[in-house]
Amino acid sequence: MEGYIYILLAGKEFLNTRELLFGSYIMKMGLGNLFLTLLFTSLLAIISVWYLTKNLRELVHATRRFQQGDLEYRIKDAERSDLASVTTTFNEMADTILEDMNKLQSIESLRRELIANISHDLRTPLAVIQGYIETLQMKGNKLTKEQRDNYLNTIENGSKRLAKLITQLFEYSKLEANQIEPKREPFLISELANDIYSNNLILAKNKNIHLDLNMDENLPLVFADISLVERAIQNLMDNALKFTPSKGIVTISVLKKDENVEINIKDSGYGIKTENQTLIFERYRQTKSGKKNEGAGLGLAIVRKIVELHNSSIRVHSIPNDGATFTFTLPIHGLNRTIQIT
């Protein structure tokens, strides 16, 4: 006998126990890992969804604030957001809505103001007309021909004033509400100036005012709305003739200035105090100095609107008791320039 060989045979019980132990260990490990993976991916998913929907939530929040009436609310840094095209569009849309609402509100308040002013302004001449008509009816044949003519004259003047007022109010309200789009076309300003000069000659003569027309030679065509320009010049002429006493001079001058034609209406009348020179262009503004005035204070407001529609501005130069000069320019036709439409 030189030695022994031991062969250890695992018993069935041992094998079963070992398998059980090993199996449960693997299972535990697997379950743990699975749980950790699930936890991690869920967290990752939550963070990603939170991050990805951040801008969307801001958009929803902004929409809700806007709907609740906070019209000034805007998405911050809209251009840097992941949904930049949507967020910037939202901000732009909000701006447009607010702008339109403000416009509508100002038109509405203007409309109310105009209705209030119209009813007030129309009442006075209407009361005068009614009063004289009633007197004519009551006194009838007892009136002399001269008295009758006098009353009828007053009624005629009153109705003319009324018609003028209605036209002016209508025109001004349309200009103010931007309902008038100038129909620009090339025309000869020299011809228009000549027409206005001839139309005003008789009135000037009746008032004993010398009317002058002074034009540069070969004036170019201007590019503007002829009827609006005529209206503006006529309003300035009405004022010049109204606020210039007998023996005065009113001059229409049309001069070429660089790329424009300059139109001046100069008078030798009562003039306008410096502090009133900007105010007179506002509607219903009339100065107390000078002569008694039956106008409504709309003429210059209309002129300003018309001139502004032509991308120009109206200026006045005046020394009290030494006359006034109103100046505006119109663009020459054919010169290459951009016209800004506001």
Ligand SMILES: Nc1ncnc2c1ncn2[C@@H]1O[C@H](COP(=O)(O)OP(=O)(O)OP(=O)(O)O)[C@@H](O)[C@H]1O
């Ligand atoms: N050429 C002028 N000389 C002196 N004052 C002027 C002259 N033009 C205008 N004004 C002053 O500016 C005011 C406003 O002028 P505007 O033409 O708007 O109104 P109005 O002439 O009084 O009335 P309307 O033109 O509506 O008939 C006038 O009432 C007047 O006080």
Ligand SMILES: [Mg+2]
């Ligand atoms: Mg006037």
